[in-house]
Amino acid sequence: MDPLLSGGIGLSEILIVLLKVVVAFAGLMVGVMAMVWFERKLVADMQNRIGPNRAGPFGILQTLADGIKLFFKEDLQPERSDPFVFKLAPYLALVPAFLVFTVIPIAGNFSDGQDGVVTLFGHETLMQVADPQMGILFVLAMSSVAVYGVMLAGWSSGSKYPLLGSVRASAQMVSYEAALGLSVATVLLFAGTLSTNGIVASQAGWRWNIWMTLLVPFVVFVIAATAELNRPPFDLVEAEQELVGGFHTEYSSIRFALFFLAEFMNTVTMSAVIVTLFLGGPSGPIPSGAPGWVQDFLLPLIYFFAKLLVFLFVFVWFRATLPRFRYDQLMDLGWKFLIPLALGWFLILTAIKVARDQGWNPVVAGAVAALAVVVGGLLLRSSIRAAEDKDFDAVDPADLDGAGA
Amino acid sequence: MSLLAAASATTTFDVPANVVFAVLAVGMVTAAIRVVTTKNIVHAALWLVVVLGGNGIVYLLLQAEFVAMTQFLVYLGAIIVLFLFGIMLTRAPLGRSDDLDNNQRPLGVLVGVVLLAVVGFSLARQWGRDTLSFAAYQGGGAAGGNGRTQALANSIFGEYLIPFEVVSVLLLAALIGAIVLARRD
Numbered sequence: 001m002d003p004l005l006s007g008g009i010g011l012s013e014i015l016i017v018l019l020k021v022v023v024a025f026a027g028l029m030v031g032v033m034a035m036v037w038f039e040r041k042l043v044a045d046m047q048n049r050i051g052p053n054r055a056g057p058f059g060i061l062q063t064l065a066d067g068i069k070l071f072f073k074e075d076l077q078p079e080r081s082d083p084f085v086f087k088l089a090p091y092l093a094l095v096p097a098f099l100v101f102t103v104i105p106i107a108g109n110f111s112d113g114q115d116g117v118v119t120l121f122g123h124e125t126l127m128q129v130a131d132p133q134m135g136i137l138f139v140l141a142m143s144s145v146a147v148y149g150v151m152l153a154g155w156s157s158g159s160k161y162p163l164l165g166s167v168r169a170s171a172q173m174v175s176y177e178a179a180l181g182l183s184v185a186t187v188l189l190f191a192g193t194l195s196t197n198g199i200v201a202s203q204a205g206w207r208w209n210i211w212m213t214l215l216v217p218f219v220v221f222v223i224a225a226t227a228e229l230n231r232p233p234f235d236l237v238e239a240e241q242e243l244v245g246g247f248h249t250e251y252s253s254i255r256f257a258l259f260f261l262a263e264f265m266n267t268v269t270m271s272a273v274i275v276t277l278f279l280g281g282p283s284g285p286i287p288s289g290a291p292g293w294v295q296d297f298l299l300p301l302i303y304f305f306a307k308l309l310v311f312l313f314v315f316v317w318f319r320a321t322l323p324r325f326r327y328d329q330l331m332d333l334g335w336k337f338l339i340p341l342a343l344g345w346f347l348i349l350t351a352i353k354v355a356r357d358q359g360w361n362p363v364v365a366g367a368v369a370a371l372a373v374v375v376g377g378l379l380l381r382s383s384i385r386a387a388e389d390k391d392f393d394a395v396d397p398a399d400l401d402g403a404g405a
Numbered sequence: 406m407s408l409l410a411a412a413s414a415t416t417t418f419d420v421p422a423n424v425v426f427a428v429l430a431v432g433m434v435t436a437a438i439r440v441v442t443t444k445n446i447v448h449a450a451l452w453l454v455v456v457l458g459g460n461g462i463v464y465l466l467l468q469a470e471f472v473a474m475t476q477f478l479v480y481l482g483a484i485i486v487l488f489l490f491g492i493m494l495t496r497a498p499l500g501r502s503d504d505l506d507n508n509q510r511p512l513g514v515l516v517g518v519v520l521l522a523v524v525g526f527s528l529a530r531q532w533g534r535d536t537l538s539f540a541a542y543q544g545g546g547a548a549g550g551n552g553r554t555q556a557l558a559n560s561i562f563g564e565y566l567i568p569f570e571v572v573s574v575l576l577l578a579a580l581i582g583a584i585v586l587a588r589r590d
Contacts, residue, residue, distance in 0.1 A: 082447075133554055134470050140478055144477075144481070151486070151489055155447060155499075167493050174487065
């Protein structure tokens with residue numbers, strides 16, 4: 001829990017919380033603007049184009065220009081739409097993206113067993129807006145609530161293509177949520193806490209979860225997160241060639257801008273979540289002789305943003321290089337590959353952890369667990385195969401003709 | 406959430422929490438009535454979101470943060486999304502649809518009254534007898550910051566392990582039943 005709020009709550013505590021909220025909000029907005037520019041410029045570079053280069057140096061103000069332009073555009077609303085839900089949907093997409101960022105620790109000294117507590121105006125606090133006990137569950141809950149914006153936007157537009165996009169979105173996001181949750185569970189196994197601050201603290205001293213959990217949950221999480229964000233190669237929700245613009249086809253002006261903002265904000269916050277879960281958040285080597293502000297703010301912020309930038313780059317890289325998945329491939333990857341892989345890995349690591357706690361040989365326990373998981377998986381697979389074969393025998397082509405007539 | 410926890414560290418259920426609960430309860434009851442009276446099936450699902458979300462906030466007021474987040478994650482994030490998915494996959498008309506009612510109203514009223522009687526009876530029976538000691542879970546804050554979640558996990562996987570497993574078998578049975586009903590062969 002944040003030490004700021006553990007004592008009495010007076011005016012100064014409330015002001016500090018407000019300050020943190022305002023700084024997080026402003027920082028995230030500026031970050032998103034930079035991200036839009038970064039993505040456009042990088043994709044342009046990768047495609048041998050120039051990209052935005054008019055507004056400001058290197059076109060860095062292009063996002064601002066686009067935002068102002070969208071503000072002044074006419075706001076169209078389809079005649080056959082659901083007025084209230086149509087107006088509500090962009091906010092439903094945007095708010096969860098904001099809220100996730102509130103539990104991300106962005107600075108603080110985590111080296112030498114310290115728990116990232118910094119002193120701000122004479123009060124001890126954490127460099128995150130809130131540190132609830134179930135921080136990472138909050139992240140998962142918000143990422144699953146985010147689907148409402150997409151879904152309701154598609155439905156309330158009262159038009160075919162957006163509806164198709166939103167049906168795709170809901171199925172995709174619910175499917176990949178499971179893989180996302182299972183890979184997070186592996187991290188929680190090592191951290192022993194749900195609080196984001198606790199997860200970062202448990203990774204101090206290079207014990208980053210990316211190698212503590214042996215890479216697989218990290219890979220599963222990144223793939224599932226890409227699908228959860230509806231980013232390429234999983235952007236079937238707004239597949240331009242098939243669905244015009246997907247769920248936001250009917251949106252224009254500032255409401256479209258809100259969806260756009262939500263999408264990029266989700267990318268930034270999801271990268272921050274990956275950094276928090278697997279790369280130790282703002283932790284890194286900190287020289288003990290440095291002054292307090294360097295130890296608490298400067299170096300951790302640099303580490304955090306350096307790690308964040310890696311993932312932002314990776315997401316753009318995905319977009320520029322990978323072709324879009326087909327819908328059945330998407331579902332197969334999610335249900336038949338990622339979920340069994342994440343679950344099996346979770347069971348094996350649990351066995352190793354139990355073996356360590358009980359003083360058994362962890363290698364033997366891990367091997368036995370892996371064997372059990374593989375045998376179980378093969379049994380399941382063969383039983384599914386058998387069931388499929390039986391179905392083909394049972395259905396007589398003549399019956400199908402009869403049913404059709 | 407930590408704000409709530411800190412504010413009510415000494416008392417178990419204080420005045421602000423009661424006021425919030427009253428406002429929330431009015432909202433939830435209104436939304437629950439709208440679920441069954443609205444003339445648009447997607448709106449009904451959205452009113453249900455309000456009811457279940459309010460339920461989650463009630464858990465937060467009771468300082469059951471883990472249960473609250475699970476409520477948001479499971480009910481809002483999965484169940485209603487699947488409702489909406491099912492509705493949109495079959496038919497999701499905009500505007501009023503007048504065929505949302507059927508002739509089973511008396512049965513619905515009967516079930517509602519019976520449920521109210523059962524819940525009301527159990528509440529009335531236990532009124533003033535059970536004291537929920539939230540303070541018991543407060544001390545966990547210092548030790549790693551997950552005291553209440555740990556206490557919940559200990560009671561689910563310790564004291565209530567068998568009921569928990571029975572419920573999961575029940576859910577599995579429902580799942581298999583759904584598959585059997587849905588398959589045509």
